[in-house]
Amino acid sequence: MFKKNQNLCKVIPFLYLFLLILPITFHTTAAFAHKVTIFAWVEGDTIYTQSKFSKGRKAKGSLVTLFDMEGNKLLEGTTNEKGECSFKIPQKTGLKVVLKASMGHMAEWKIPVEEIAATQASQTKTPEAGVISDIISPSNLSGSEADAKQPISGPASLQKEEIRRLIDESLDQKLSPIINMLADSQDQDPGISEVMGGIGYIFGLVGVALYFTNRRKTQEVRGQRSEVEK
Amino acid sequence: MHISEGVLSPAILIGGAVVTMAGVAIGLKGVDNKDIPKMGILSAAFFVASLVHVPVGPASVHMILNGLLGFILGWKAFPAILVALGLQALLFQFGGITTLGVNTMNMALPAVICYYLFGWSTKSSIKQSVFITAAFASGFCAVLVSSILVGFCLYLTGEAFSPAAKLIVAAHLPVMIIEGIVTAACAVFLKKIRPELLEEINV
Numbered sequence: 432m433f434k435k436n437q438n439l440c441k442v443i444p445f446l447y448l449f450l451l452i453l454p455i456t457f458h459t460t461a462a463f464a465h466k467v468t469i470f471a472w473v474e475g476d477t478i479y480t481q482s483k484f485s486k487g488r489k490a491k492g493s494l495v496t497l498f499d500m501e502g503n504k505l506l507e508g509t510t511n512e513k514g515e516c517s518f519k520i521p522q523k524t525g526l527k528v529v530l531k532a533s534m535g536h537m538a539e540w541k542i543p544v545e546e547i548a549a550t551q552a553s554q555t556k557t558p559e560a561g562v563i564s565d566i567i568s569p570s571n572l573s574g575s576e577a578d579a580k581q582p583i584s585g586p587a588s589l590q591k592e593e594i595r596r597l598i599d600e601s602l603d604q605k606l607s608p609i610i611n612m613l614a615d616s617q618d619q620d621p622g623i624s625e626v627m628g629g630i631g632y633i634f635g636l637v638g639v640a641l642y643f644t645n646r647r648k649t650q651e652v653r654g655q656r657s658e659v660e661k
Numbered sequence: 662m663h664i665s666e667g668v669l670s671p672a673i674l675i676g677g678a679v680v681t682m683a684g685v686a687i688g689l690k691g692v693d694n695k696d697i698p699k700m701g702i703l704s705a706a707f708f709v710a711s712l713v714h715v716p717v718g719p720a721s722v723h724m725i726l727n728g729l730l731g732f733i734l735g736w737k738a739f740p741a742i743l744v745a746l747g748l749q750a751l752l753f754q755f756g757g758i759t760t761l762g763v764n765t766m767n768m769a770l771p772a773v774i775c776y777y778l779f780g781w782s783t784k785s786s787i788k789q790s791v792f793i794t795a796a797f798a799s800g801f802c803a804v805l806v807s808s809i810l811v812g813f814c815l816y817l818t819g820e821a822f823s824p825a826a827k828l829i830v831a832a833h834l835p836v837m838i839i840e841g842i843v844t845a846a847c848a849v850f851l852k853k854i855r856p857e858l859l860e861e862i863n864v
Contacts, residue, residue, distance in 0.1 A: 537665040621753040644694050
């Protein structure tokens with residue numbers, strides 16, 4: 432028995448080592464993927480979505496469905512080669528995009544109503560601003576003071592609209608790499624801390640289980656002893 | 662092969678949970694002091710194995726090791742797999758808490774089936790070559806049956822059975838072969854170092 436225990440003592444460190452090395456070696460080598468994620472954002476009047484399995488493998492040809500917050504189906508689309516899919520915004524409520532990839536993989540992303548309202552507000556105002564900005568061309572402004580007085584209350588706010596539209600446009604452009612970065616950071620692969628934590632949990636559970644089975648046994652032994660003493 | 666939350670209908674989720682509870686109850690009945698460390702180590706191996714991925718086609722597959730667990734643990738694979746899958750759901754966001762029952766059933770039931778099909782080969786009187794073949798078959802078949810079970814679960818929720826099942830089985834073919842080899846290697850290793858580990862199981 433003693434010899435067998437010694438053997439076990441020799442084996443167990445190897446098993447631990449194996450469990451330790453397994454995730455580390457494979458973590459860096461293969462471009463593997465597991466769960467699926469979807470990330471959606473609003474640009475102008477369009478919702479863009481990006482779907483992928485973890486570690487950057489794109490989810491090609493997967494079904495993307497657009498729901499409202501009550502779960503009514505609004506639109507449906509399929510992801511392209513890059514795992515992207517886009518929709519025109521159908522209504523100004525909170526929306527939910529649901530991705531269904533193969534083999535029971537599924538993910539969803541909620542777009543809050545504020546995000547849509549914010550872009551929609553600037554959208555609806557822009558055509559108005561466009562029309563009036565023609566009137567505020569320099570030739571119009573060079574009229575008499577009386578003429579100029581009326582539109583002047585306009586120009587300040589109208590130019591504001593124009594500026595807002597321009598800022599929106601350039602912000603969309605400038606932010607797109609950041610949005611992409613955010614989309615990338617959405618799928619975090621389990622790191623070494625999660626792996627170690629899980630293994631720790633399992634060994635902890637083993638300890639608890641052993642404690643209880645041992646306690647049961649020692650109680651039985653004690654009961655027998657006290658019976659003998661009586 | 663973890664089914665995500667929200668894919669399956671509640672009836673299947675409840676059915677899976679019931680099967681899993683029954684399996685865990687059978688597995689925990691008559692658990693001995695000697696079995697607990699064994700279950701713990703194999704549970705940890707199962708937990709980590711899901712991080713070893715094989716990229717296949719549009720989706721991805723990963724090592725499962727349920728054949729090894731069934732081969733060595735028999736019914737005790739149920740609690741071991743439940744613990745490992747629960748931790749995977751919590752820490753890795755693989756699968757989910759509501760689908761834990763179904764996922765455990767899909768992984769552990771084939772393990773038990775393989776135990777009954779190939780578990781006899783662990784007796785010391787069996788020839789080494791037969792033993793290795795049985796261990797390989799156990800690893801291979803466990804993944805095969807798991808794939809079919811997952812396909813069946815998706816079918817019950819409304820997907821067409823044969824394309825879904827075919828896709829899953831085809832995608833897992835490389836995994837089946839790798840699993841078979843890993844299971845055989847582990848079984849041979851254990852038989853050499855601790856043969857009584859394999860023989861002591863009687864459920």
